[in-house]
Amino acid sequence: MTVNADVIDExxxxxxxxxxxxxxxxxxYSSDASQVRGxxxxxxxxxxxxxxxxxxxxxxxxxxxxxxxxAGTGLAGGAVPxxxxxxxxxxxxxxxxxxxxxxxxxxxxxxxxxDKLNEALKPLGFFFPPNPGSSxxxxxxxxxxxNASGMRCVKYGTTRNYVRxxxxxxxxxxxxxxxxxxxxxxxxxxxxQLMVGSEGTLGIITKASLKIAPLPKTRKLVMAAFExxxxxxxxxxxxFSSGVVPSACEILDRVSLKVLKRYDPNLVLPxxxxxxxxxxxxxxxxxxxxxxxxxxxxxxxxxxxxxAESEEEMTKIWAARRLVGAxxxxxxxxxxxxxVGEDVGVPMKQIPKLLEKVQEISEEFELPAMKYGHIxxxxxxxxxxxxxxxxxxxxxxxxxxDKIHRTAIELGGTVxxxxxxxxxxxxxxxxxxxPAFGVxxxxxxxxxxxxxxxxxxxxx
Amino acid sequence: xxNGEKKEMKQVKTGKKESGKKESGKKxxxxxxxxxxxxSFEVDQRSVxxxxxxxxxxxxxxxxxxxxxxxxxxxxxxxxxxxxxxxxDPDSDVLSSLATCTTCGICAEKCPAGAxxxxxxxxxxxxxxxxxxxxxxxxxxxxxLTKFGNSFGETKSRLHWLSEAERSEIPKKADxxxxxxxxxxxxxxxxxxxxFEVLRKFGVTLLQDERCCASxxxxxxxxxxxxxxxxxxxxxxxxxxxxxxxxGCAGCYTTLKNDYPDEFRVISVPEFLAEHLExxxxxxLDLTVSYHDPCHLGRHNEIYDEPRKVIRAICELxxxxxxxENSRCCGGGGGVRIGYPEISLDLAKKRLEDVxxxxxxxxxxxxxxVRNLRDAGGDVEVLDLIELVALALE
Numbered sequence: 102m103t104v105n106a107d108v109i110d111e112x113x114x115x116x117x118x119x120x121x122x123x124x125x126x127x128x129x130y131s132s133d134a135s136q137v138r139g140x141x142x143x144x145x146x147x148x149x150x151x152x153x154x155x156x157x158x159x160x161x162x163x164x165x166x167x168x169x170x171x172a173g174t175g176l177a178g179g180a181v182p183x184x185x186x187x188x189x190x191x192x193x194x195x196x197x198x199x200x201x202x203x204x205x206x207x208x209x210x211x212x213x214x215x216d217k218l219n220e221a222l223k224p225l226g227f228f229f230p231p232n233p234g235s236s237x238x239x240x241x242x243x244x245x246x247x248n249a250s251g252m253r254c255v256k257y258g259t260t261r262n263y264v265r266x267x268x269x270x271x272x273x274x275x276x277x278x279x280x281x282x283x284x285x286x287x288x289x290x291x292x293x294q295l296m297v298g299s300e301g302t303l304g305i306i307t308k309a310s311l312k313i314a315p316l317p318k319t320r321k322l323v324m325a326a327f328e329x330x331x332x333x334x335x336x337x338x339x340x341f342s343s344g345v346v347p348s349a350c351e352i353l354d355r356v357s358l359k360v361l362k363r364y365d366p367n368l369v370l371p372x373x374x375x376x377x378x379x380x381x382x383x384x385x386x387x388x389x390x391x392x393x394x395x396x397x398x399x400x401x402x403x404x405x406x407x408x409a410e411s412e413e414e415m416t417k418i419w420a421a422r423r424l425v426g427a428x429x430x431x432x433x434x435x436x437x438x439x440x441v442g443e444d445v446g447v448p449m450k451q452i453p454k455l456l457e458k459v460q461e462i463s464e465e466f467e468l469p470a471m472k473y474g475h476i477x478x479x480x481x482x483x484x485x486x487x488x489x490x491x492x493x494x495x496x497x498x499x500x501x502x503d504k505i506h507r508t509a510i511e512l513g514g515t516v517x518x519x520x521x522x523x524x525x526x527x528x529x530x531x532x533x534x535x536p537a538f539g540v541x542x543x544x545x546x547x548x549x550x551x552x553x554x555x556x557x558x559x560x561x
Numbered sequence: 562x563x564n565g566e567k568k569e570m571k572q573v574k575t576g577k578k579e580s581g582k583k584e585s586g587k588k589x590x591x592x593x594x595x596x597x598x599x600x601s602f603e604v605d606q607r608s609v610x611x612x613x614x615x616x617x618x619x620x621x622x623x624x625x626x627x628x629x630x631x632x633x634x635x636x637x638x639x640x641x642x643x644x645x646x647x648x649x650d651p652d653s654d655v656l657s658s659l660a661t662c663t664t665c666g667i668c669a670e671k672c673p674a675g676a677x678x679x680x681x682x683x684x685x686x687x688x689x690x691x692x693x694x695x696x697x698x699x700x701x702x703x704x705x706l707t708k709f710g711n712s713f714g715e716t717k718s719r720l721h722w723l724s725e726a727e728r729s730e731i732p733k734k735a736d737x738x739x740x741x742x743x744x745x746x747x748x749x750x751x752x753x754x755x756x757f758e759v760l761r762k763f764g765v766t767l768l769q770d771e772r773c774c775a776s777x778x779x780x781x782x783x784x785x786x787x788x789x790x791x792x793x794x795x796x797x798x799x800x801x802x803x804x805x806x807x808x809g810c811a812g813c814y815t816t817l818k819n820d821y822p823d824e825f826r827v828i829s830v831p832e833f834l835a836e837h838l839e840x841x842x843x844x845x846l847d848l849t850v851s852y853h854d855p856c857h858l859g860r861h862n863e864i865y866d867e868p869r870k871v872i873r874a875i876c877e878l879x880x881x882x883x884x885x886e887n888s889r890c891c892g893g894g895g896g897v898r899i900g901y902p903e904i905s906l907d908l909a910k911k912r913l914e915d916v917x918x919x920x921x922x923x924x925x926x927x928x929x930x931v932r933n934l935r936d937a938g939g940d941v942e943v944l945d946l947i948e949l950v951a952l953a954l955e
Contacts, residue, residue, distance in 0.1 A: 121630065125654035129631035129640050134614045146629060173631070174616040193629060214620065238620035427673050430611070437611055437674065489610045 104142045108163060112143060112187075115155045119146040119193070130170065130188045135440055137178025137524045139557075141168070141188040148193050150268060150276060150307040157305060157553075158274030160187055166556050169301040171212060171240030176440045177523025179247060179300050183557035189305065191242050197221055198308065204282060205313055206265060211242025211306050227313045230257035233519065234423075242306050247521035248298035252349040255477030256382075257314065259519065261297045268308035269296055272549040282310055295544070300521055301555040303548045317382035320348065321392040322415045325403040326374030330354060330453035332402050333375045337449065337476050339398045340379065345391045349380035350477030354456050356463075357425050357471040364428040368421040369414070371405045375456075377476065378422060380415075425473045429486045436469065436486040441525070442502030446480040447514030458508045459483055466501040468494070480518035507532075527560030609646060611676040612639040618668035618678065623890045624661050624897070627907040632658040635668035635678045642685045651694045659686055660696055661904060663897045664780055665856040665890035679895075686782030698900035703783045710772035710790065711743040712899075719771050722750035723757075735766035738803040740817060742810035743773050744928035752928060755951040756809050756830055763837065765807065768797040774808075776816040781896040791821060798825060807833050809947060811855035811927035812894065815862055829858055831926045831946055835867035838874050843953040848876040848921045850949065851941075853912065853934065854888035855927035868926050868946055875953040881923075882915035889915060891925075893933035909937030916941050924949050 104122055112120045121127070121144045131140045142165075147153045160167045166186030173180050182188050195212035202225055209218060215236040219228050232251035233239055239249065245267070250259035266280035269292075279292035296304060327333040330352070337350055353361075353376040361368055370376060377399075381391035392408055399406055409415045430436050447455050456472055459481070463470035474481035483505055487494035506516045506529050516522065516529045531538050538560070545552075545561050618635035619625060625634030632641065632654060641658050645651060664679040672678070689695065695703075705714045719741060720728055739760050745753040757767070772794055778787035798806065808814050809830035818827040834841070852872060858864045865885045872878045883889050892898065892908025913934060916923050923939075925931055926946040934943045 123632075123654045124649075124652055125641055125644075125658055126630060126632050128644050128649070129637035129658075132614060132640065134616060144631075172616050172619060173614075173636075174619075190631070235616065238616045427675070430674060434607070434611075434675070437613060439613065490607075 105163075108159070108165070109143070111159055112145060112156065115152055115159070116145050116147055119148070120144070130173075130190070131181065133170075133173040133175040133178060133180045135176050135178040135181070135523065135525050137181045137183065139178075139181045139183035139524075140185060141182040142185050144188045144190060146190045146193045150270065153189065153270045153305055153307050154274045154276055156187065156189065157270050157272065160553055161273045161551060164551055164553060166553050167305070168555050169242070169246070169305050171243035171246075172214070172235075172238050174235040174239045175243060175247065175523060176443060176520040177247075177517065177525040179521050179523035179555070179558060180243070181524060183524050186553070192240060194242075194307065195240075200225065201282075202227065206282060206310055207313055208308065208310050209241050210308055211240060211245070213241045215239055215241060215244060222313060223316065226316050228316050229263065229311060230254075230314050231260045231263065241309060241311070245297055245306055245309055246299065246301050248519070249521075250478075250519045252351055252475050253380075254519075255350050255475060256346050256348045261294065263312045264293055264297050264309060265312055266310040267293055267296050267306050269304035270307055271304050272551065272554050276307070277304075280310070298521070300523065300558050302545055302559055302561060303554065305554070317348070317388075318384045319388050320380055320382040320415065321388045322409040322418060323379040323381075323392055323395045323399065324371065324376065324407045324409065324418060325379070325399045326371035326376050326405045327403055328374060330375045330456045333377050334450060334453045334476065336377060336399050336402045339402075340395055341477075343394055343398050345381065345394050345398075347379045347391075347395070347477060348382040349378065350475065351378040351380075351422065352376070352452065352456075352472075352474055352476040352481075353378070353422060353425060354460075354472040356460060357428075357473055360428050360432070360469075360471060361421065361424060364424065364432050368424070369417045370421050371407075374404050378418065422473070425471050426484050429469050429471060429484070433486075435488045435490075437489050438484050438486050439489070439498055441485065441498060442505035443483055443485075444480070444517045444520040445483070445505055445509035445514060446478070446518030447509055447512040449476065449479045451512045451514065452476050452479060452481060455481055455509065455512055455514070458512075459505060462501050462504050462508070465504075466497040468497055468501055470501075475518075478518070479514065522559050524557055527558065530560030606646060608676050608678075608681050609639060609642050611674045612636065612643075612672075612678070613674055614640070615673065617671050617673060621667045621671050623665060623667070623892070623908050623911065624663060624904060626911065627904060628661065633661055635662070638662060638682055638685075639676070639678060642681055645685065645688070651689060651692065656689065656694055656696050657901075659689065660699065660781070660900050661897055662895050663856070663890045663892060663905075663908070664895035666860040667856075667887070667890065670860055670886050682895075683780060683782065686780075687784050688782070690782040690784070696900055699781045699783075699896060702777055702781065702896065702899055703786055706773055706775075706778055706783075706790065707786050710793075711747060712773060712777050713743060713747050715747045719746040720767060722746070722754050731769075732764075732766045733800075734802045735764050736803055737763060737765040737805045737807055738798060738801045739765050739767055740774065740806050740808040740810075740813055741767065741771060742808060742813040742928065744810055744932065746771075748932065749928050749945070752809060752945050752947050755947045759841070759947070759950065759954070760807060760833070763840075766801055766803065768794070768801065770797055774810075774813040774816045775820070776812040777896060777899075779816060779820055780894070795821065795824075809926065809945070810929070811858040812929055814864075815857040818862060829862075829864055829867070829926065831858070831868035831871055832864060834946070834950060835870045838871065841950070841954065843874055843950070846876045846949075846953055849879050849919060850876055850922040850924045850944075851879050851881050851916055851920045852884075853881060853891065853923060853925040853930060854885055855925055855930045856888070856890050856894055858926060859888055860886060868924075871946060871950065872924060875949055879917050879920050881917060891930040891933045893929040898929070898933060905933060906937055909933040910939070913937055913939040913941070922949070
């Protein structure tokens, strides 16, 4: 791409000063939280659907790539303009348009921050449940585009389960609505679900109607340590089979636990073993009953078992669990966590196997790896650490990540459970999907014949 | 804040004291200027690559909140600095990106990777100064400070707020010295007067020829100029024979404590007052006030409890929406007030939105914060802590 003065003038006509071609500004939009890099030619900060539509129409006519960006917290390079062109920074479209409590839904612009939405909903007794680790900074638009979730999706589902209607700007600038505020519809293809997770390759989300949920009255936490990951997995399966659906079901493997304990021996975690954190929520009675059920299921299997009921105690446990991504760097400041191979998923029963394989990979490539994740939905996060100033460590890191991705596919899983494919995992799409990937290509070509929407992503 | 993060903050600070901040101060005295720059940049290079661009800082950077471009948030600044390290030439937008950081430190507080962006930004600014890439406001600041020894270009005595007779009574030697600072000397001499009235009873002296602590120069990267001015102040401080420096300015406090050599104990006025509460004849006032934590007193040095203790000894305290580690910047620091007054004022206005209903005053303990918050307007009168103390001593 080369910057065209006419294009700049036309873009200025649409968004005024909210366009930049400054090299420093462009550089700031050349990456997200992944290792993918790509310089845009223009960055724009639109404020409404009409501006987005006009920009996209111009891009369509001139065949300029358009990459949409929210807060740039993505871990797969989805918001990185790998083919140059325009970056649309949607964070200025951050209005909560309507809190429609009577219909138990909200209408938001894509730049609304997840936590801000929940701050607005809390006094009304509701919440938007999908809660990625980046909920303090990520945007709802990005969550929809990548079907984000988080540890509570085991009970509440992923972002996909909450989207009722999207206002979408298509590749030629046309604006459509994909659904309605109805709870259900049996009329035609479900374009809403097609757009969710499409990573900006089929259209640009400019507004969303979202289902919300009543805030649970209380939460309780059962922390159990097991002699092996297999036993931990068994306890999880038995818990589900007993009729309890935890609001979170997290695993922390024994190697990670050791590192955490070395970092801070006083952390409120078990001394040893593979740890599962079962969170249950609901009314006081239902949560107490569910927690008792989990305790009973685990009692014959666990080495240690602890029930946390106070807010303070639960906060401490979750805080300790959250340290898992940073503990290695804190023990050795030359080590940084690099997000690659970090989001694989396998059928729940395969989690112990995946843990074992990842440990082997960690040892093979001599890279410290922390392993944790949402065992309740089969999603394992792997945190790999390197000294970023050493080139050979980068090579080993990338080789390890490649092996982790292939292992997940071999175990019948996915290369991404909740972070998306972007440009970081596109090469595995064919392998994971086989002929179904051809159908995805067909859909892409039908909706974006000139290939201007987020080119270079999803392996397309 | 999470436990681990807190620990990391402390580790970073300790690290700086051992290998960066304190040593750089010592090197001013012992080994010369070049080593300071080189060393601090090397320390920061590791810190630059600590940033994994997760965007946590983006969600809390107060400047980004009002500017909106990625280059105006911490992650953007870290990226730009990375690009400079990798050989990209600095353009004018590099300057505006780096110069708009107030060094408030909320990014460092929240960073899960333990990076310390304000220190990186300061080191990068110093590199830019070395390369001659300097903004008009910053150049003027450097020239003024170097020529007049204060940031306002004032030519009158820093002790003009004392009468001739009072000046002649200042003891030459004392265990404690009150470092007044530019703001209190020239913009708020009534703060200086009130502070000294309290402190002199405890045997506190003043410097005969105090100059700016050098904070504005250190924050904006003029290390050579800073070094000269710091050397002068060090000589003056040594002459008094004092073991403790007391200051009422958050900027002076963090500079004297963390950038000067370890020769003196440095305490803030709130710390001193909190230590001597029982010896002060304070009366209770029928007031409710709120308190704004100055970044360089709070987040940078963890002085949170002392000013609150003093306030509670006088009247009711009703906290702001964001306090202590989560306090929002007033917009005055890091050279932003001088270089980007509009951004600075926008930040102050945002901060005033955090003031709770039903308070008589907003109290803080930094004249720069007082200035910026007062300039931002608002319905609540802004007081320095010493003014509240003076009211209670009347």
